Amino acid sequence: MSLLVVGALHLDVVLRAPHLPALDETVAGSSVDYVFGGKGGNQAVAAARMGAEVAFAGRVGTDGFGVMIRDTLTASGVQLTQLQTDPGPSGMSAAIVDAQGEYGAVIVSAANLNIEADRVSIPPGTKLVLLQNEVPETVNLPVARRAKAAGAVVWLNAAPARTLPGALSDELDLMIVNRVEAAHYAGVDVPKLETLGADGVRYGGAHMTGFPVNVASTHGAGDMFAGALAAQVLDGHRIEDAIPFAQAAAALHVASPVPERANLTRNRVETFLRDQRR
Incomplete structure (x- = not known):
């Protein structure tokens, strides 16, 4: 496998409303979608749809949400021999999306907190291991050490922000971070790629602007x-050269209604990128 993603899996309940509720306010919503989620799961599926060979390690419950999560990963071509099963509920989140496309969410980690790190191995041929902060540090640190011992590159999407042990930073x-996380990790001596939403990306001292789209x-x-x-880097591109493709993929993602996002492919991203460069 070229990419191993180790992280959280959620089934997101996404509600649409005119605005996010204030304290003690009840807002009448207009729709609800049940959406595959969790940062680890989302990143694994995204990489697979963009052409990478992907394996996933994580944990789901025995509930109906767990079945839906497994089905989505399988349909996306993600290899699941290291997907663990928990006797309790799967992770989930409830998100409210306002009329401008901005959102707020509450996450319940559930099975994700019970990942057994000693059952996670680095598959032969793994070139890159992608981690996030939605699972315990007791998972990320031993996996990172095994990855480095196997000769793989290790990336951490350091979200949500939390204290980063020196043993892991080594x-x-x-590190892939947003504005808030970049400020939190300002003193950490690890190369950082900072995502700025519609304002683009900062990496290696350079600022790369994003692509304007109508946001769903x-x-x-x-x-x-x-x-x-990750998919582009595994395809042989330098990070600097892979960033525009990743920005284009993110732009198409935010412009697509939630039910249509499963149809986003590498070919569509490449076509969009060519059109933007004309």
Whole structure:
């Protein structure tokens, strides 16, 4: 396998409403979607749809949400021999998307907190291991160490922001962060790629502008970017050269209604990118 993603899996309940509710306010919504999620799951699916060979390690429950999560990963071509099963519920989140496409969410980690790190191995041929902060550090650190011992590159999408042990930072080749996370990790001596939403990306001292699109929802945009970036790097591109493709994938993601996002392919991204460059 070229890419191993280790991380969280959620089934997101996405509600559409005119605005996010204030304290003690009830807002009448207009629709509800049940959407595959979790940063690890989203990034694995994004990388697979963008052409990477992907294996996933994580944990789901025995509930109906767990079945839906497995089905989505399988349909996307993600290899699941290291998907663990928990006797309790699967992880989930509830997100509210407003009329401008911005959102707020609540996450319940559930099975994701019970990943058994000693059952996660680095498949032969793995070139890159992608981690996130939605699972415990007791998972990320041993996996990162095994990855480096196997000769793989290790990226951490350091979201949500939390204290980063020096032992883990020593194993990292790249941190992918947003504005808030970049400020939190300002003193950490690891190369960083900072995503700025519609304002683009900062990496290696350079600022790369994004692609203007009409936003349907920003939910999951960062995960699409990370997965697409990994797929391009594994295809032989330098990070600097892979960033525009990842930005294009994220732009198409936010411009697409949630039910249509499963149809986003590498070919569509490449076509969009060519059109933008004309």
